[in-house]
Amino acid sequence: xxxxxxRSLPMTRTTPFDPPAELAQLPPISRLLYPDGxxxxxxxxxxxxxxxxxxxRFSSRFELRRFPISRGGEPFKPQGAQPGxxxxxxxPEHTRLRKLLTGQFTVRRMRQLEPRxxxxxxxxxxxxxxxxxxxxxxxxxxxxxxSLVICExxxxxxxxxxxxxxxxxxxxxxxxxxxxxxxARDAVNEFMLDLVAQKRRKPADDIMSGLVQHDDxxxxxxxxxxxxxxxxxxxxxxxMLGLGTMALLHDRTQWDALRADPSxxxxxxxxxxxxxxxxxxxxxxxxxxxxxxxxxxxxxxxAVSISLPAANRDPSRFEEPDKLDLHRPTxxxxxxxxxxxxxxxxxLARIEMRIGxxxxxxxxxxxxxxxxxxxIPMRTRMAIYGVHRLPVEW
Amino acid sequence: MKAEANREVCIGxxxxxxxxxxxxxxxxxxxxxxxxxxxxxxxxxxVRDAADSCPSGAITFVE
Numbered sequence: 001x002x003x004x005x006x007r008s009l010p011m012t013r014t015t016p017f018d019p020p021a022e023l024a025q026l027p028p029i030s031r032l033l034y035p036d037g038x039x040x041x042x043x044x045x046x047x048x049x050x051x052x053x054x055x056x057r058f059s060s061r062f063e064l065r066r067f068p069i070s071r072g073g074e075p076f077k078p079q080g081a082q083p084g085x086x087x088x089x090x091x092p093e094h095t096r097l098r099k100l101l102t103g104q105f106t107v108r109r110m111r112q113l114e115p116r117x118x119x120x121x122x123x124x125x126x127x128x129x130x131x132x133x134x135x136x137x138x139x140x141x142x143x144x145x146x147s148l149v150i151c152e153x154x155x156x157x158x159x160x161x162x163x164x165x166x167x168x169x170x171x172x173x174x175x176x177x178x179x180x181x182x183x184a185r186d187a188v189n190e191f192m193l194d195l196v197a198q199k200r201r202k203p204a205d206d207i208m209s210g211l212v213q214h215d216d217x218x219x220x221x222x223x224x225x226x227x228x229x230x231x232x233x234x235x236x237x238x239x240m241l242g243l244g245t246m247a248l249l250h251d252r253t254q255w256d257a258l259r260a261d262p263s264x265x266x267x268x269x270x271x272x273x274x275x276x277x278x279x280x281x282x283x284x285x286x287x288x289x290x291x292x293x294x295x296x297x298x299x300x301x302x303a304v305s306i307s308l309p310a311a312n313r314d315p316s317r318f319e320e321p322d323k324l325d326l327h328r329p330t331x332x333x334x335x336x337x338x339x340x341x342x343x344x345x346x347x348l349a350r351i352e353m354r355i356g357x358x359x360x361x362x363x364x365x366x367x368x369x370x371x372x373x374x375x376i377p378m379r380t381r382m383a384i385y386g387v388h389r390l391p392v393e394w
Numbered sequence: 395m396k397a398e399a400n401r402e403v404c405i406g407x408x409x410x411x412x413x414x415x416x417x418x419x420x421x422x423x424x425x426x427x428x429x430x431x432x433x434x435x436x437x438x439x440x441v442r443d444a445a446d447s448c449p450s451g452a453i454t455f456v457e
Binding site: 053054095098099102103104105106107108331332336337338339340342343344346347 | 405406407408409411412413419420422423424425443446447449450451
């Protein structure tokens, strides 16, 4: 057996849309050096990524989780999931909580929301017109749309957005130390506990009011679930709207193709999801048994990072994977994950993107960047990739 | 081809409803239901894709 030196996770991007080039040079599974000195694994192959994510011998429990990159220059210390935060739990704890929410996010329920999402989106188009060209697409369009939608769904007052948007931005900021992100977490938790109390006093027609009816959920669990939905519900789609628009403007033929044929939008959304894969690291599992994987054996206790961007650009699954092609078959991309933790809000995200891109193209067919592409600040040091700002003009 | 689903392992992601809507739906709790077990010849690839993309392995079929 040959010994291969473990390397830390490649993080340097040379273009705005492509993952670090070194990832493509790696075998489907390779050794990875974690910041705390642990030598675990990195999966970059599509088939193996799917296998790990679907196998319950790879645990999602946060108390076991090692992070592949440091936070604020320090190794991340495993920290148990707060109550209700079910992405950091395994079955059956995970399943008990997730099942209470799946009925709220079905394909049918999400389609019923379409007219309201259209309204919200059109109001943002009007806000852009009122502001005038040029405008920061992130502030006026990409961030408000999913934030407004998730606030309405949960029953959060949108006027309180500064509070949770500032704190969630801190949660995702890799330059902050773990102690600082924990303080941000506590602040969002306080905010959600207040919301739970408010919904108990005065229930309305929203998800949090529905959840407080469950006697077997504690206030801390309710707050944790609300926290998860709030964070997952706006930063992700917001970055897809911002970065996706930038990608379409970068390759104007794609923008024009979508403009000429709006029926292309469903596949366009899937292809942008695949091509951009904004959850660019941090999908980590911990082996709780020895598991043969490809041509290696992962030992119990080993950390396994799954690079979703690399898996989505695996040439054995997607032809010419580095090309953005709105017409290509996109079946099987792993942007929403795989296995029991696959994104609960994915149908909502799809609709927000479909409506968002179409509205933008329809309202501003000649939209273009207002600055050089190289001047766009990229979110390379955030847990969710994207653009910090996107100045556009028309 | 016969479309099948295991409601016990379903996590309600909805991929089957998007991919093979003639054969699969979700109930009010989000759990999969088989709408039509006998798969029309034109829908066979959609059912294969639904099984491939099902995150929890709930979607299966018999050729």
